[in-house]
Amino acid sequence: MIEVVSYPTDLATWKDTSKEQPFYLELYGETRPLVALDFTQVLAPGIDDRHVESEEALPIYEYSWVIGHSDDLLANKDLWSHIKDPALSVFVYFPVSRGWRVKELAATTKYLTPTVDQEKWLHRISEISQEVSPAISDISTLVRLVPNPLSSEVASILSTIARLQINNVPRVEGFEWSVRKVTRKSEYGVMQGIQWTIPRQMFRQLGNRLTGSIAVSFTPSLRQQNYLVCDEEQELSLQQGTILARAEVHHTERERAICIPPTHQIELKDFIGLQIAPRRKL
Structure with missing residues (x-):
């Protein structure tokens, strides 16, 4: 089931004309995802392992964030003249101590066509396609040739990444967005x-x-x-956990960023939290 959390909790209370907090933030995704029991295994060709389900695709889930603001804010030239570059940082965190972990596969930012810079983007996308397509083709060919029980999982990953790229913002001039892996200590560990x-x-x-x-x-x-070493018969304990998200808009005339949700103490940062309960396939 896809569920959503946000700041403010009820978006009907969002104060879009606020000078202190003009943004809202949402996080949504599947709250009962399936756990891939053998995703970390790498087997040599021909090895038989009764625990590997070679014919099933790897369950992959997309968790999305949305940051929004009003049309009036978009037209406020004075405000944008004081927004730093880079302007925005968005953080999404997963727990590691609930009997399960995630493996990050692909990150995106989304757009709809046509855009203002559509022609420039198409040229850059064409260049990227020429650079990447041969590599993807070679990988796909190798996956089909290798008699490895995990090939269906690799193919599933490649297929998912390809679909995610359809509306992914290309890194053209002025749009050089990036991602990096991060970690932090929270009340959830x-x-x-x-x-x-x-x-x-x-x-x-x-x-x-x-x-x-x-x-x-x-x-x-x-x-x-x-x-x-854990006993093979040991029962998995998949506990409910919390995905955390927050955003920071960087302003030249403020000591701290505009935080969504707002942070009231420098040493403590607030988040919105999406509860999820991973499960194993019955």
């Missing part, structure tokens, strides 16, 4: 995640609703105790 960095031109020109996403696969994570 250690969290691992992704940070998006968005340039000012991109933040402004793509309209007043910007969307990004991270595609992940879930894998079980048993904590080893007393230097002993």
Whole structure:
């Protein structure tokens, strides 16, 4: 089931004319994802393992964030003249101590066509396509040739990444967005995640609703105790966990960024949280 959380909790209360907090933030995705039990295994060709389900595609899930603001804010030249470059940071974190972990596969930022810079983008997309297509083709060919039980999972990943690129913003001039892996300590323990960095031109020109996403696969994570390998028959304990998200708009005349949700203490940062309960296939 796809569920959504936001700041403010009820978007009907969003104060779009506020000078202090003119933005809203949403996070949504599947709240009962399937766990891939054998995703971390790499088997040599011909090895038979009864636990590997070679005919099933790898379950991959996309978790998306949305940051929005009003048309009036979009037209406010004075405000945008004080927005730093890069303008926006978005963070999404996953827990690591709930009996499962995620493997990040692909990050995106989204757009709809046609855009203002459509012609320039198409030229750049054409260049990227020529650079990437042969490599993807070679990989796909190799996947089909290797008699490896995991080939269906690799093919699933490649197929998912290809679909995600359809509306992904290309890194053209002024739109050089990037991502990096991050980690932090929270009330839920250690969290691992992704940070998006968005340039000012991109933040402004793509309209007043910007969307990004991270595609992940879930894998079980048993904590080893007393230097002993876990028993194969040990029951998985897949506990409910929280995905955290926050955004920061960087302003030249403010000591701190405009935080969504707002941060009231420098040492404590607030987040919106999406509860998820990963499950194994019955």
